Amino acid sequence: MPEGHTLHRLAGALDDAFRGRVVRVTSPQGRFATEAAALDGATFEGAEAWGKHLFCDLGADRYVHVHLGLYGKHDVHAGEAPPPVGQVRMRLVAGGDGRPAAYADLRGATACELVTGAGRAAIVARLGPDPLRADAEPARAWARIERSRTPIAALLMDQKVLAGVGNVYRAEVLFRHRLDPYRPGTSLRRRQYDAVWADLVDLMREGVRTGRIDTVRPEHTPEAMGREPRRDDHGGEVYVYRRTGQPCFVCGTAVRTAELVARNLFWCPRCQRAHVSRSVQ
Structure with a gap:
């Protein structure tokens, strides 16, 4: 989609x-x-x-x-x-x-x-704030996220929470911020949410400009790493999306995938370590 x-x-x-x-x-x-x-x-x-x-x-x-x-x-x-x-x-x-x-x-x-x-x-x-709109109110999304025990990966895909974020952007922004996709919204700190929102704004604006989704930082581009460019019908250079079993560009661990809310989720289990609630530490 x-x-x-x-x-x-x-x-x-x-x-x-x-x-x-x-x-x-x-x-x-x-x-x-x-x-x-x-x-x-x-x-x-x-x-x-x-x-x-x-x-x-x-x-x-x-x-x-x-x-x-x-x-x-x-x-x-x-x-x-x-x-x-x-x-x-x-x-x-x-x-x-x-x-x-x-x-x-x-x-x-x-x-x-x-x-x-x-x-x-x-x-x-019926829609949440859109990171690409000048009139967006990111606090509206935060108000829903901080009260929800739903995994953050599912919340980012919920158009009633955030409008416009799809499977690629949610996987990539969670990787970029080293966030466990399964951690509940209630565990997120406001500064973490603000950083994710700002990153979505920048990444999606670049997507509008180029017509493709590129999420890797300069040090992880094909040219910088001496690797082949990604070949996929979605285009763009990404960290984890559709890279199941391939080595993470940052740590070398195999990228994992699982189904969450009827969509495939992609993440690096080392860079995005499982969140442990303070209540059980």
Whole structure:
């Protein structure tokens, strides 16, 4: 599933292509046909992301809410739109206004719905703070984490706690801060949470800039270590994600994996030693 940086990057691409322009809106697949007809000819006011959710403002209190889910893709292209190929749920087209022609196709999304401003607000109200948003309130996430005995690795993936953090970022930020993924939220200190939050902000901003997830520090890059670059469909250089059984770049211990809340968790058992509660020491 795309992580938050992908949605923020997509919002920027949609803004660059369509903001302030009259757009043709269609649904070649037909599942969004009624809504597309109502939006056709509207002015694209802008796009924004909140966590893994995308909102396209078409004016007159109308927003297209998109959640890509596991299989969704929303591709933005320059040039004249060719005949649609495949199951295109929604197509946006702009041109003939003195600016370069552009089109965008949405396929396979879990959600593609027309909502009002109130509907958008209701969706956002269910989400935790997004590290990529300037209006984020990290204290809201901390208030939930410090009261929860749920493992921190599960809390970081809970979109009601933190919006936009997915499986890669949660594994990597926990490694970077030497945190046992199974330690309960109640055991975390505020300074540890603040450091994790700040690191997520920096890592995810870099993800927006580059379009990939890179989490290794300069001394652990392929060039610095004399190793082969990572080859994976997710791209980017990482410490533990999808590196099961491979040696940790820091200590050489084999990276472990286990299932937690129906997702694969990756960690180094030496760098991220098991947390022992003070009550049993």
